[in-house]
Amino acid sequence: MSPKSDLRQTLLTQRKALDPYRWEQQSKRLCQHLRYCSLFRQAQTILVYWSVRREPDLSSLWTLPKTWGLPRCQGQDLVWHRWALGQPLVLGAYGIWAPPSQAPSLSVNLVDLILVPALACDRQGYRLGYGGGFYDxxxxxxxxxxxxxxxxxxxxxxxxxxxxxxWDRPLGGVCTEEGVQLYGAPRSDA
Structure with a gap:
């Protein structure tokens, strides 16, 4: 196994073991920090993810007056659809809830911010995903x-x-339940 594969397994096991109450509380605190982040406040259209395997839950944000986008896996790519709380979802690839293929697509030129799920992020903004390379x-x-x-x-x-x-590229910043840290990478200058 590669160092990334070993680390993925360890982190997944630890995150799945997170107490449900603690997971919920940490998710709420993380969302509070996002609400006050200037990138988030200024963004009109934000791409998010449907939480699986104890990823931070962003659903408390979905009632805010923003345009939201959720991904659907299509082959080796992510296709983004406009989505609002209460609209239908289907069980998609990898057991992740996603908009149906006929849902309205979301044009990249409308997107202001992408909230990227990760197993881990480092202090330089690099992330460890699940290994599929979709976000990369x-x-x-x-x-x-x-x-x-x-x-x-x-x-x-x-x-x-x-x-x-x-092929790994740094993200513009990281948000945790303790706050937001921006790294000044090219994608954080908007």
Whole structure:
């Protein structure tokens, strides 16, 4: 196994073991920090994710007057759809709830901020995902490569440095239940 694979297994096991009450409380605190983050406040259209495997739960934000986008896996790519609380979802790839394929798509030129799920983020803004490369491919391609990004993790999953591959790109910042840290990477300058 590679260092990333070993780390993924360890982090997934730890996160799944998180007490449900503590998970809920940490998620709420994380969302409070997002509400006060200037990138979030200024954004009109925000891409989010449906929480699985004890990822931080962002659902308390979905009643805010923003335009929300949720992804759907299509082959090796993420396709984004406009979504609002109460609209239908279907069980998609990897057991993740996603908008149905006929839901209205969301144009990249409308997106102001991407909240990126991660197993871990390091202090330079690099993230460890699940290994499918969906976000790495998305964030490496124009016109997606300039949109501000925030990695979303609990503090326990923020580490000093992650193993990196040549295709890994840093996020603009990270939000945890303890606050938001912006890194000044190219995608955080919007």
């Amino acid at each position: 491919r998305l964030l490496a391609t124009p016109p997606w490569d300039h949109i501000p990004t925030l990695g979303i993790v609990f503090t326990a999953n923020q580490v000093d440095q992650l193993p990196r591959d040549p």
